[in-house]
Amino acid sequence: MVASTVDLAFRTKEGSQATTQETDDVVQYGKALREQQFLFDPNFRNLNHGSFGTIPRAIQAKLRDYQDQAEARPDHFIRYREKELLDESRAAVAKVLNAPVETVVFVSNATLGVNTVLRNLSWADDNKDEILYFDTLYGGCAKTVDYIVESSYGRVSSRCIPLTYPCEDDEVVTAFNNAVAASRAEGKRPKVCVFDVVSSLPGIRFPFEAITAACKEHNILSCIDGAQGIGMVHLDMTTLDPDFFVSNCHKWLHVPRGCAVFYVPLRNQPLMRSTLPTSHGFVAADASTQRVNPLPPNGKSEFVNAFEFVGTLDNSPYLCVKDSIRWRKEVLGGEDIILAYQEELARRGGAKVAEFLGTRLFENKSGTLGRCAMVNVGLPIAIEGDGSGLEDGKVRDEDADGLPQVPRGDVGLVTNWIQKKLIEEYGTWVSLFLYRGRWWGRLSAQVYLGLEDFEWVGEPLKDLCARAAKGEYK
Template sequence: MRDEHFLFSGSYVPLNHGSYGAFPAAVRTYQRSLQDQTESRSDAFIRFKAPSLLLESRTAIAGLLQVPRQTVVFVPNATTGVNTVLRNLSWADGDVIVYLSTAYGACEKTILHICETTPATSVRIDVSFPIEDDDLVDLFRLRAQGIAAQQGKRVKVAMFDTVCTFPGVRLPWEALVEACKAEGVLSLIDGAHGIGHIDLFDLGQVDPDFFTSNCYKWLFTPRPCAIFYVPTRHHHLIRTTYPTSHGFKPSQERQIPTAASSDSDYLGELFKWAATVDMSPYLSTLEALRFRSNVCGGEAAIENYCFDLAQQGGKRMAQLLETEVMDNRNAKLSQCCFAMVRLPLRFASDTVSTTDRVMDRRSEATRGGIEYNQQLLPPERGPEFVKTIMDKLRDEHDTWIPMKFYSGAIWFRISAQVYLEMADLEWAAGVLSKLCKELPGSASGS
């Protein structure tokens, strides 16, 4: 799959699909044909042909999500989708935006900017993983109720991920949407790791108030490309694209569709021409879906393969390193294409994992082939070790694995994809073991 259909360098081991995605050679060829058509007759293509192709792409994506076409449009990325919602809403004194501490950095900064420039305020809910799904939902519900109990305060919107960027774990976003409905809160779902990754076939049934998801990460489209879903009942809230462009109508000219006029394509017209951009990534969605169906066997086959590789591969890497995979008791956090595995480095920290407790009872001082000094590593060096390891992965081993010093340990995130197999993950575990040995402070390091 990797050699025949994708475009990676022969020496590169692509273990970080989650950050920027990857698209097949067939999709690249299709995209370039669209770009060639644009250059050969720009007016004919951009003005007349591209809009019909865009409508076809929207129809295909809507079919994949099982929602009306009128509720789905394309935007460059999920950050744009989040900005579009937050900057279209009207904010008054007492309005509160709630979000989790695992929110993507750009989206958190958007919230902070909204709070600097409008009367809105924000509440950041600190979450430490692993956490049980029910506990996370209860934590949100109690915090929302606590805010509502304050005079003059109300939670207007809550933002959640489908799958967090880091740690790479799946959130109970469906249950959080239900909790928002119960509390009278608008739900804004950052599904950056959503479409092509997890099962979104019931998006219309879950019925979030706003949902955005990157297609270039997991759906095999070129960059930039994302979908933005707004149910008809909220079309009146989305007045403009960002940047504001041709689709905007002043208040006196607007005609917002109602549920009874669901055949209106208000959202599509608003987003159809949001400034002059290269639309080929949006239009290549059709070819990406054809590749997923014809070459990969369809959405279910891709999901099954990637989920299995992430879960079994994560366990195998943890076995080789003699550490652990991040998960909760019901194994819900790992229901995605990421595997979160801990490096075999022990830090002097209040956070002690289950594996550390087990290892403390062992007589031997070696784990995963790495010998440790009696003295634990100082936690303030955790970020330094992360940078050292990641630099060597890039410069000496031609790969990239995201990792962070998190909760008193170094965790890394592996992305499972159809072009990878178990041998790739076993190779990565061996490389990581070697690099940990070389760190200053380990028994074999300088």
């Protein structure tokens, strides 16, 4: 067998560890794994795993089996069997996160988890509470902050912390500390900070460990949006000890959409009064208004019980978590090997694309931004202008002036045209974004990809950027 194009240790069939130089009896990452284990169209290369994730054939079979069981005996499965399987998945994911099993439940996606936190927190009537967040926060979560502010009728405000990448991790911490000081100097009370594990666009590792620690120092609640998290970077809830953490399992853990693990330590579970929407697990504080829960009693905590049943939904993805974790161990070699492969492939693959395009990677001097499974490559195209009025308010990129340029008013047209042509002509898709007056492409590294896939994508990007610069998008 031919091993992956990135030389790492892989798990042999006997379960021992061996390098690609020592044996041919290794797990085949890359194209072979893609063709044998996954469901992709053979004419499509998925370099955008970070948006929607995907599942192997084995997990699709488990998903359908759970759905079939639910249809065969609905009451038996939904009322009883599903709860047992759910507990097994909670135990499995708790082990990956190094978290007590009683602190983890499931929600449909990370955005819902962030909503659950912010909509359950109470805001003081003195109008001093404030929500802090960074300008790289995912748009859906940033809009959630906007809604909380709007619907609070003045009781809570928000404060965006701007960052200018590629900055160093300690600069991010400094920006946070300065924002806290500014908030308090203005008579505000910073109550909670929402931040990433790995930001969406650009796809970079955020110093979430350091910001969590800084939140503790300032007595501010930490709410971590780990939409890009579990299955991509190492996570340890016992060591990290955030106040709230949510991470999509359907992105990097090979779990069906949509499923996210929601971690709340015991100390904060009383703050999460309700699921979204409120369902049978809710227990009113007023004892005189207690209502009957028609579901079988289970003796679990109020927090865990509330999230077990949130209306009649297809919870089959939640049940697949334990199966996906097992598949990743038995077929791929386990979490440590997977994470190491993805990060190395992102670094090496991204470097090859940048070299081919004659550009550079989105990285800081210490190399911490790329400690994940996504890489951002500069594209050979920029926006006309001197840097004033940039879409993100940042200083114009130092390399932008030497690139072919398109009118500022055509930014949306160019972005959409390139992405559509990638699908129509090349059978792939790359997340494009603007930063400091130029375009960047975010590429995902996964076990079903190899260096040859990154080498391949350089030509489509180079071709479409050149055609866009000539105005073909018009």
